[in-house]
Amino acid sequence: MEAISEYFWKQEDDIPAELGYPLFGTEHLMSIAITLIAVGAVIAIFKRMDGKRRVWFLKLIPVIMVFLELFKDLFLVSVHRFGIGYLPLHVCSIGIFVFLLREYLPWKRAKEVFGEIAYVLIMPASIAALIFADWTELYPVWNFINLHSYVWHGALVLYPLLLLINGDILPSIRHIHWSVLFLLIVVPPIYIFDKLTGCNYFFVNRPVEGSPLEWWAFVLGNPGYLVGYALMVLVVLVIVYLVTGLVLNRPNGPRGRG
Numbered sequence: 001m002e003a004i005s006e007y008f009w010k011q012e013d014d015i016p017a018e019l020g021y022p023l024f025g026t027e028h029l030m031s032i033a034i035t036l037i038a039v040g041a042v043i044a045i046f047k048r049m050d051g052k053r054r055v056w057f058l059k060l061i062p063v064i065m066v067f068l069e070l071f072k073d074l075f076l077v078s079v080h081r082f083g084i085g086y087l088p089l090h091v092c093s094i095g096i097f098v099f100l101l102r103e104y105l106p107w108k109r110a111k112e113v114f115g116e117i118a119y120v121l122i123m124p125a126s127i128a129a130l131i132f133a134d135w136t137e138l139y140p141v142w143n144f145i146n147l148h149s150y151v152w153h154g155a156l157v158l159y160p161l162l163l164l165i166n167g168d169i170l171p172s173i174r175h176i177h178w179s180v181l182f183l184l185i186v187v188p189p190i191y192i193f194d195k196l197t198g199c200n201y202f203f204v205n206r207p208v209e210g211s212p213l214e215w216w217a218f219v220l221g222n223p224g225y226l227v228g229y230a231l232m233v234l235v236v237l238v239i240v241y242l243v244t245g246l247v248l249n250r251p252n253g254p255r256g257r258g
Contacts, residue, residue, distance in 0.1 A: 011081035011145065012138040020137035023210050027141050032130050035154040039161070046162055054166055061159050062099035065152070069096060072148055089190055089201040092129050095122040095156045102163075113178050115169040119160035120240045121179045126156035132211035170248070173241040183233070203229075 007015050021027040046057060069088060076082035088094065095118065102114035130153050139146040163169045191204045200206055207213030207225060216228030 005142065007140055008143055009075070009079070010143065011076060011079055012135075013081060014079070015139060015143070017137075019140040021141060023133060023136050025136075028133060028136050031141070031150055035130065035150045036157075039154050039158045042158055043161060043165065047165065054162075058159070058162060058166065058168070059103050061155060061162075062096060062103055065096045065099065065155055068148065068152060068155075069093070072145070075144060084197055085199055087199075087201075089193070089199075091122065091125045091202055092153060092156055094186065095126065098122055099159055112169065113175075115160075115163050116171055116175050117179050117182050119164060119169055119171055119244075120176075120237055121182065123157055123160040124236050124240055126153045128211070129153050130157075132208050134208045164244070171241055171244045173238065173245070176237055176241065179237055180234075 007019060046054060049057060073082060073086065076086055088096065098114050098118050099122075102111055102118055105111060105114070130150070133149070135146060135149050160169075164171070187202060187204070190201050193199065194201055194205045198205070203213060204223075204226060206222065207217045207229075212232060213225060213229055216232070217225035219225070220228055
């Protein structure tokens with residue numbers, strides 16, 4: 001146990017490679033299961049809350065996530081490992097800004113737009129990040145960054161689901177252009193930043209190993225795989241809308257307030 005705890009407060013550059021765990025291995029699958037069980041437990045608690053407590057709880061989640069991100073950054077600074085690769089520019093990091101805008105902008109339409117982006121774009125990306133986690137082989141299970149990653153992505157899945165359950169969003173495929181425009185605004189400057197710095201935010205420089213993006217890179221090459229990447233994102237958006245529509249139209253499904 002002492003040997004394991006020795007690496008809890010370590011960044012990947014200070015951890016022996018053999019201490020990581022394999023993608024889709026037992027530790028990875030159990031971590032996903034625990035994360036989703038925790039999400040389900042919070043949803044069950046949320047459903048028992050009255051209206052005022054639900055509003056308060058939804059506003060609290062993005063604030064907690066801000067502190068989680070700041071705590072992670074302070075940890076990295078404390079071990080002298082904070083760098084340009086830890087800026088909040090991944091889609092799963094930008095999610096926190098989407099959540100904050102959704103909760104704290106005063107305009108109804110802005111809340112609708114950012115709420116739907118959170119649901120149809122940020123949430124699926126976070127689920128994909130859990131499934132094709134790019135940190136498992138870098139960290140042992142009992143490590144702060146590893147645990148933080150599951151908590152963070154779990155929160156990114158939780159918040160949009162709570163919006164749907166609470167009736168704060170009513171996703172419609174007629175709104176698909178909201179997410180497309182969001183990506184058209186956000187991705188180009190991040191692509192330029194990645195090319196100038198060698199970073200890989202939004203995975204536009206290179207695909208995640210073991211993910212569907214790697215297959216696109218094999219078929220289309222790099223950067224040709226970005227075409228497949230864009231098509232895959234569009235297909236995922238459509239699937240999320242179609243599945244959500246089926247759920248909302250069930251007799252006992254959650255229904256939004258319009």
